[in-house]
Amino acid sequence: MSQLEVEDLEVYYETEEGPAQAVDGVSFELEEGENLGIVGESGCGKTTLAKAIIGILPDAGYINDGSINFQGDDLTEMTNAQRRRLKWEEISMIAQSAMNSLDPVYTIREQIVEAIETHRPGTGRVESDEIVTEMFELVGLDPERADDYPHQFSGGMRQRAMIAMALALEPSLMLADEPTTALDVIMQDQILKRMASIQEEINSSMMVITHDVSVVAETCDRVIVMYAGKIAEEGPVEEIFDQPYHPYTIGLKRAFPNIRKSSQDLLSISGYPPELIDPPQGCRFAERCPMATDKCREEEPEAHYKNGLRSYCHYADEIDAELRPYADDPTTWNQAAAATDGGVGE
């Protein structure tokens, strides 16, 4: 059995104009010890998905339907008290902004010790202090700085402190939401490597949520590409970046300099994701897709399975057979940006 099984999950936000369907029918599994990346542009539902899993949706957010099975229990059916017990101990989250997640009025040590004592009431102060020292050393921070307040740390140090805190209880699942976005490239690389080695040591699995495809290419075994609240494509990192079938993945991949081949031109996907309050019928990417046809605008694509990938595109086979050079060509995307209605014909 997988460690985490998310099935047909719908997470909505109540708004004045009606529910915003931030996560809409998402299903996936995560195996023990596996690293799963969740990528996609801003607003596609990545953070909402993580918050629903760890149980920290804001007041306006709610699970409309579906299940989140974690180690055999459906999290959506648990009481808040049961969920709180799982938080940090079994599932921990490294949030987007370390500054907002750390409490400014307590020292880092106090915050980690509090998390330990809340979840493991029998732990004595000496043992808690030992865990703090161990975690600081693991993430490359000087343990003597544990008695500092968050504002005495640099951005990179705060991010490491946040990671130390997330690891202190050796959770079986870590959710890392843009864990390195605020850091420079060298620091980013160091922290990602450090996280991967720690994770191996404690055999936890990790969901890395990011808009940066190169972060996922570096740290994950498998990737889910999300678009406008839905999964566009899913599969092993190598296959998905090597031979994707979904035009959105092709575009996303080519939009990042780090993972492209040097001879390729960067492209940008013009336009914006659709409104989630009243999403279009058919494929949600159709409006921005240079290969979209009427079928794409009318019918929602079913999952297409090939070469280890799950792709939600009506034309996955055609892309594989003959359309790939066209989909890979930046001119195609530039022309699509200029035209109001493109398409390769039915």
Ligand SMILES: Nc1ncnc2c1ncn2[C@@H]1O[C@H](COP(=O)(O)OP(=O)(O)OP(=O)(O)O)[C@@H](O)[C@H]1O
């Ligand atoms: N509290 C809220 N109330 C209403 N809508 C919200 C709320 N939080 C998020 N949303 C909407 O839900 C959608 C998904 O947002 P979410 O933050 O999950 O996306 P994301 O992919 O993580 O983006 P980012 O990378 O910018 O964090 C967006 O359209 C957003 O506007």
